[in-house]
Amino acid sequence: MPAFHNLYRHGFVRVAAFAPHVAPGDPMENAQRLIALAKEADKSRAALVLFPELSLTGYALDDLHHQALILQSAEQAAAALIEASRDLMPVLVAGAPVAVDGQLYNCALIIHRGRLLGVVPKSYLPNYREFYEKRWFAEGPSAIADSVRYAGQDAAFGTKLLFAADDLPGFSFMAEICEDLWAVHPPSLDGALAGANIIVNLSASNALIGKAREREALVRVQSQRTLSAYIFAASGSGESTTDLTWDGQTLACELGETIAQGPRFEDNAGLVTEIDGERIVQDRLRFSTFRDGARNAREHLTGWRKVSFTLAPPLDETLPLERTIRRFPFVPSDRERLDEDCFEAWSIQVEALVQRLRSSGISRAVIGISGGLDSTQALIVTARAFDRLALPRESILAYTLPGFATSEATRGQAIALAGAMGVTHREIDIRPAAERMLADLGHPYAEGRAEYDVTFENVQAGLRTDYLFRAANHEGALVIGTGDLSEAALGWCTYGVGDHMSHYNVNAGLPKTLIQHLIAWAARTGRAGEAAGPVLERILATEISPELVPAGENGQIQSTQGVIGPYPLQDFTLHYVARYGFGPEKIAFLQETAWGESSRSDWPDHVAEADRHHYAMADILKWLDVFHTRFFGQSQFKRSAVPNGPKLTSAGALSPRGDWRMPSDMSAKLWREAIARLKDELGD
Numbered sequence: 001m002p003a004f005h006n007l008y009r010h011g012f013v014r015v016a017a018f019a020p021h022v023a024p025g026d027p028m029e030n031a032q033r034l035i036a037l038a039k040e041a042d043k044s045r046a047a048l049v050l051f052p053e054l055s056l057t058g059y060a061l062d063d064l065h066h067q068a069l070i071l072q073s074a075e076q077a078a079a080a081l082i083e084a085s086r087d088l089m090p091v092l093v094a095g096a097p098v099a100v101d102g103q104l105y106n107c108a109l110i111i112h113r114g115r116l117l118g119v120v121p122k123s124y125l126p127n128y129r130e131f132y133e134k135r136w137f138a139e140g141p142s143a144i145a146d147s148v149r150y151a152g153q154d155a156a157f158g159t160k161l162l163f164a165a166d167d168l169p170g171f172s173f174m175a176e177i178c179e180d181l182w183a184v185h186p187p188s189l190d191g192a193l194a195g196a197n198i199i200v201n202l203s204a205s206n207a208l209i210g211k212a213r214e215r216e217a218l219v220r221v222q223s224q225r226t227l228s229a230y231i232f233a234a235s236g237s238g239e240s241t242t243d244l245t246w247d248g249q250t251l252a253c254e255l256g257e258t259i260a261q262g263p264r265f266e267d268n269a270g271l272v273t274e275i276d277g278e279r280i281v282q283d284r285l286r287f288s289t290f291r292d293g294a295r296n297a298r299e300h301l302t303g304w305r306k307v308s309f310t311l312a313p314p315l316d317e318t319l320p321l322e323r324t325i326r327r328f329p330f331v332p333s334d335r336e337r338l339d340e341d342c343f344e345a346w347s348i349q350v351e352a353l354v355q356r357l358r359s360s361g362i363s364r365a366v367i368g369i370s371g372g373l374d375s376t377q378a379l380i381v382t383a384r385a386f387d388r389l390a391l392p393r394e395s396i397l398a399y400t401l402p403g404f405a406t407s408e409a410t411r412g413q414a415i416a417l418a419g420a421m422g423v424t425h426r427e428i429d430i431r432p433a434a435e436r437m438l439a440d441l442g443h444p445y446a447e448g449r450a451e452y453d454v455t456f457e458n459v460q461a462g463l464r465t466d467y468l469f470r471a472a473n474h475e476g477a478l479v480i481g482t483g484d485l486s487e488a489a490l491g492w493c494t495y496g497v498g499d500h501m502s503h504y505n506v507n508a509g510l511p512k513t514l515i516q517h518l519i520a521w522a523a524r525t526g527r528a529g530e531a532a533g534p535v536l537e538r539i540l541a542t543e544i545s546p547e548l549v550p551a552g553e554n555g556q557i558q559s560t561q562g563v564i565g566p567y568p569l570q571d572f573t574l575h576y577v578a579r580y581g582f583g584p585e586k587i588a589f590l591q592e593t594a595w596g597e598s599s600r601s602d603w604p605d606h607v608a609e610a611d612r613h614h615y616a617m618a619d620i621l622k623w624l625d626v627f628h629t630r631f632f633g634q635s636q637f638k639r640s641a642v643p644n645g646p647k648l649t650s651a652g653a654l655s656p657r658g659d660w661r662m663p664s665d666m667s668a669k670l671w672r673e674a675i676a677r678l679k680d681e682l683g684d
């Protein structure tokens, strides 16, 4: 069995990209420099090492590309590189000029364990402004030959070559060369459709003001468009500065996100990171127009050939990820991005409710406010929607509905909030009705026994909902829902006659880990009105609790996260289950990387010191089990009957009409067994 803490077991592929210091016109010397870097990458157990365009000769040689001695020496240097690769694990991708049938091509050499797997010529030769490549090279697609003898080996030759490891699913790649990416129809568009999950680009892109940004934009967008990982390495120091300069930019982007960048303007700089091959495979499964793309590009996709190789990664070694896995997939670490996301989320929620109020012709709203996070956010959104429609805020009827465990603190917060926001506050004590219902049911509580079971809880949640709906009838109003995405995932709500139901749920798509930031943002930016600031601060500082059960003798209140798990972990799991379909084993590995005891100490500054927790594997597995049991085995019947509400994040809204369809009578057996096996394996 491969080691659990080994990235290759979990669908990752470690890749390296370097910009070696170039010796122009000295291929043998360059080969030695490439070999030294390849050995470094081998030590870090990389599966792929990328070098820049014409990295064996140097790019800026001008007419010297046609000098016989340079071409011969390049071939000898390639042979030396191939020989050196015998003892190395990674596939090496280096650039060299290769003559085929009397034409010279600007090529990528794909080398693995002493074999030249293939030679890929550049398709698009820049011949404008500072570039003169057509003076020396022929265009790849014009070649007739489909194989080449080079550096003492017979190898596949052509622009339509796909390289795939036969022992590592997800590790398949194709190569394109610098300008190919700038072309209107880059070869990687077809390469991705033909099956390449990773695209490598050998580049010699000269440095100009703004060029690094331009390259990053191209690489990032191409990784998004092709649903792939895109690795880029541009020539760096040592290249001739006769008229141009070289910065050695290295980049790795995956599905539209930059995951690593090497330093620029340094000798032999580069990057080492990991590509999540499984995430790419999963995203392509879901994105049906990716398949349609293959249909429509049929004529471009004929003639692609697959070259297989065996990587044999060291599965028994401990190989943790170098790549950063975000602790909060729904919450950007960067403050500016977080503010942007808060603005987006809030605007979407407001827009959604405005449309519903407009279309229904209803101009009053009813909302139960507990002084907790969810109902606060829903009230802020409702108030803004009313402002937009020029409806008076007094038409929002905010009810406090104290029950058996409602604390004076949260009730006070709710009342203060209603006052600060200028909405109408009303209160109905639900206890007499709840006592009556419990007595009618013959519940032990009615006889004075402290039995706080689910009936005791749901009687209160149900009566609140009953009152809110009847108030809505009575007042001609719409009941605003408050339940969030994380609660829907876990089934943490009272079904039907309970907080599960409303006329329109503005929070349906909102993960719990984002809500506190939204409220803080609203307070900071005055979105909730100046007067609301202090009470919002108090609400943010209150522990999350449904307050359905009275405090114990020790004064301890019912803690939501003590029952269903810490929301940061459960939101993390939700993101990877709903968006990418990952199994518990992969999620446990990711979670340990992000949240484990030995995980990195860098925290986004928006996470308070007191909230900077680490979790041991035993806790991770415990809460994974709770999540999977509830998500797959218990709560879909609740999700399959949720009210309307807007989708907010790409992980979905879990609405059965939208992003999440599954049977309501499923068993969580498969997932729980996988978690049990992990517990055995990891010694818990």
Ligand SMILES: Nc1ncnc2c1ncn2[C@@H]1O[C@H](COP(=O)(O)OP(=O)(O)OC[C@H]2O[C@@H]([n+]3cccc(C(=O)O)c3)[C@H](O)[C@@H]2O)[C@@H](O)[C@H]1O
Residues within 6 Å of the ligand: 454, 457, 458, 461, 487, 491, 492, 493, 494, 495, 496, 498, 499, 545, 546, 548, 560, 634, 637, 664, 665
């Ligand atoms: N697959 C299925 N299809 C159809 N019905 C199914 C079902 N599985 C169970 N059921 C039925 O559903 C009922 C159980 O569901 P339900 O009545 O909802 O009750 P249940 O899920 O057992 O309890 C609600 C939980 O949510 C918590 N809660 C409630 C309210 C607010 C908050 C909060 O913090 O926001 C938390 C509360 O503390 C409690 O633990 C049972 O009567 C069962 O027979």
Ligand SMILES: Nc1ncnc2c1ncn2[C@@H]1O[C@H](COP(=O)(O)OP(=O)(O)OP(=O)(O)O)[C@@H](O)[C@H]1O
Residues within 6 Å of the ligand: 367, 368, 369, 370, 371, 372, 373, 374, 375, 376, 399, 400, 401, 402, 403, 406, 464, 482, 483, 484, 487, 499, 544, 545, 546, 547
């Ligand atoms: N005391 C209360 N008064 C009025 N409404 C309440 C009260 N308690 C609960 N509710 C309503 O029921 C919903 C679910 O409440 P609960 O407090 O159980 O959990 P929650 O999901 O954490 O919500 P919140 O963060 O708003 O408290 C609340 O959002 C609110 O609309």
Ligand SMILES: NC(=O)CC[C@H](N)C(=O)O
Residues within 6 Å of the ligand: 053, 126, 131, 177, 178, 179, 180, 182, 203, 204, 205, 206
């Ligand atoms: N070597 C190349 O193909 C360079 C062209 C590329 N468009 C650049 O601007 O850098």
